[in-house]
Amino acid sequence: MLDFLALAYPWTKFLHIISVISWMAGIFYLPRLFVYHTEQDLDETTDQLFQTMERRLLRGIMNPAMIATWVFGLALVFTPGIVYWGDVWPWLKAISVLAMTWFHHWLGLRRKDFVRGDNTRSGRTYRMMNEVPTLLMIVIVASVVVKF
Numbered sequence: 001m002l003d004f005l006a007l008a009y010p011w012t013k014f015l016h017i018i019s020v021i022s023w024m025a026g027i028f029y030l031p032r033l034f035v036y037h038t039e040q041d042l043d044e045t046t047d048q049l050f051q052t053m054e055r056r057l058l059r060g061i062m063n064p065a066m067i068a069t070w071v072f073g074l075a076l077v078f079t080p081g082i083v084y085w086g087d088v089w090p091w092l093k094a095i096s097v098l099a100m101t102w103f104h105h106w107l108g109l110r111r112k113d114f115v116r117g118d119n120t121r122s123g124r125t126y127r128m129m130n131e132v133p134t135l136l137m138i139v140i141v142a143s144v145v146v147k148f
């Protein structure tokens with residue numbers, strides 16, 4: 001198994017990066033949809049349209065992309081000679097990806113608020129929360145590329 005992971009390494013990393021890009025595209029866009037969903041004075045039809053876009057983005061793109069990122073990321077962790085846990089960067093990356101995963105679930109809970117029609121958060125809150133994945137992404141990419 002370890003031999004196979006070593007052989008597959010470039011392809012695993014390729015698939016990891018493709019999954020990451022898809023996950024990040026959704027994780028940046030969904031809070032923006034929440035901003036518009038909150039700040040516009042919407043009729044019933046437009047509210048339903050927003051809910052459809054949010055559901056499809058989360059279920060059709062973000063959930064599968066997050067799972068694929070984890071699967072290929074963990075395959076890289078188990079690839080011989082890639083991660084040395086005596087370094088700082090794997091810990092920094094691990095904390096940040098756990099925080100990113102928490103953020104993803106937070107967005108999922110907020111989507112359900114809109115479905116029930118009881119969203120209490122303002123557009124300003126969603127704008128501010130939009131910065132969370134940006135900061136985490138900077139820390140994650142710096143960790144894995146600079147490897148301090």
Ligand code: HEM
Pocket residue numbers: 013016017020024069070072073074076077082083097100136137140141144145
């Ligand atoms: C979800 C759990 C994740 C795990 C377990 C994980 C693990 C890893 C590992 C072990 C590597 C290989 C490093 C190497 O080849 O030296 C890697 C590469 C990479 N990861 Fe992740 N990762 C995860 C999520 C993410 C996220 C969320 C991002 C971006 C926001 C990301 C961005 C990258 C990039 C850009 C590389 C390629 C770095 C390079 O080759 O220089 N990863 N990941």
